[in-house]
Amino acid sequence: MPKPQRLDQILFSQGFGTRRLCAGLIAHGEVKVGGEVVDEPWAEFDTAGLTFEVAGQVWPYVDKALVLLHKPAGYECSQKPKHHPSVMSLLPAPLRERGVQPIGRLDEDTTGLLLMTDDGTLIHQLTSPKHHVPKVYEARCKHPLTGAMVEQLLAGVELKEPESKTPGKFQRPPEVSKAEGAEIVDETLLRLTLIEGKYHQVKRMVAAVGNRVEALHRPQFGALTLPADLAPGQWRWVASPADVWGQ
Ligand code: URA
Numbered sequence: 055m056p057k058p059q060r061l062d063q064i065l066f067s068q069g070f071g072t073r074r075l076c077a078g079l080i081a082h083g084e085v086k087v088g089g090e091v092v093d094e095p096w097a098e099f100d101t102a103g104l105t106f107e108v109a110g111q112v113w114p115y116v117d118k119a120l121v122l123l124h125k126p127a128g129y130e131c132s133q134k135p136k137h138h139p140s141v142m143s144l145l146p147a148p149l150r151e152r153g154v155q156p157i158g159r160l161d162e163d164t165t166g167l168l169l170m171t172d173d174g175t176l177i178h179q180l181t182s183p184k185h186h187v188p189k190v191y192e193a194r195c196k197h198p199l200t201g202a203m204v205e206q207l208l209a210g211v212e213l214k215e216p217e218s219k220t221p222g223k224f225q226r227p228p229e230v231s232k233a234e235g236a237e238i239v240d241e242t243l244l245r246l247t248l249i250e251g252k253y254h255q256v257k258r259m260v261a262a263v264g265n266r267v268e269a270l271h272r273p274q275f276g277a278l279t280l281p282a283d284l285a286p287g288q289w290r291w292v293a294s295p296a297d298v299w300g301q
Contacts, residue, residue, distance in 0.1 A: 069148030166272030
């Protein structure tokens with residue numbers, strides 16, 4: 055049973071700034087617990103199942119944060135984006151402050167389900183192919199899809215190296231990737247299920263079978279599907295990693 059914690063410590067652990075800032079928020083009457091203002095930073099609460107309000111917004115207490123974002127096009131997953139804003143800018147400050155980061159990456163022009171957490175172990179588990187977490191992609195392709203393309207994707211294709219500024223340098227042995235699932239949804243829409251998460255993997259696999267991805271969307275990560283009512287740019291809490299594993 056966790057020990058009750060001081061309210062300023064609770065806010066600090068949830069990303070609301072330094073202990074001093076958190077104590078200030080509380081003393082200024084910005085924090086409510088159970089619908090009542092608590093203005094004493096030293097007041098103690100049991101964190102199990104605790105929710106609190108800061109400046110009118112409700113927050114659950116969570117040891118580790120796990121959220122899903124409907125990633126829009128035009129955002130980079132990198133912490134230090136080069137050409138577009140970071141997906142981090144779509145999250146509220148407390149989640150950024152506590153070190154939430156993407157679990158794997160989607161390209162700047164890819165849309166769909168992006169999980170984010172501050173749990174390093176979970177990031178490792180969910181991105182490692184050893185744990186066999188399926189990710190489903192829908193790729194709108196330039197040319198009509200054929201049964202032969204699907205067979206090749208399921209059998210395994212040699213990925214082309216991403217274009218290098220210094221051709222001929224840093225040559226590596228060819229990478230081979232195999233789809234766990236591949237189906238033609240309509241003439242040019244391919245649904246692909248992958249276990250790994252290699253750089254530009256879907257685009258490079260589709261290029262390897264002589265087609266080209268024109269738009270890419272990820273509707274599913276593990277057992278989680280993108281909620282139909284979650285608009286691009288919006289995020290939502292995931293109750294537990296078990297929802298991703300499907301247990
Ligand atoms: N494969 C890609 O090519 N791009 C993504 O964003 C994700 C998977």
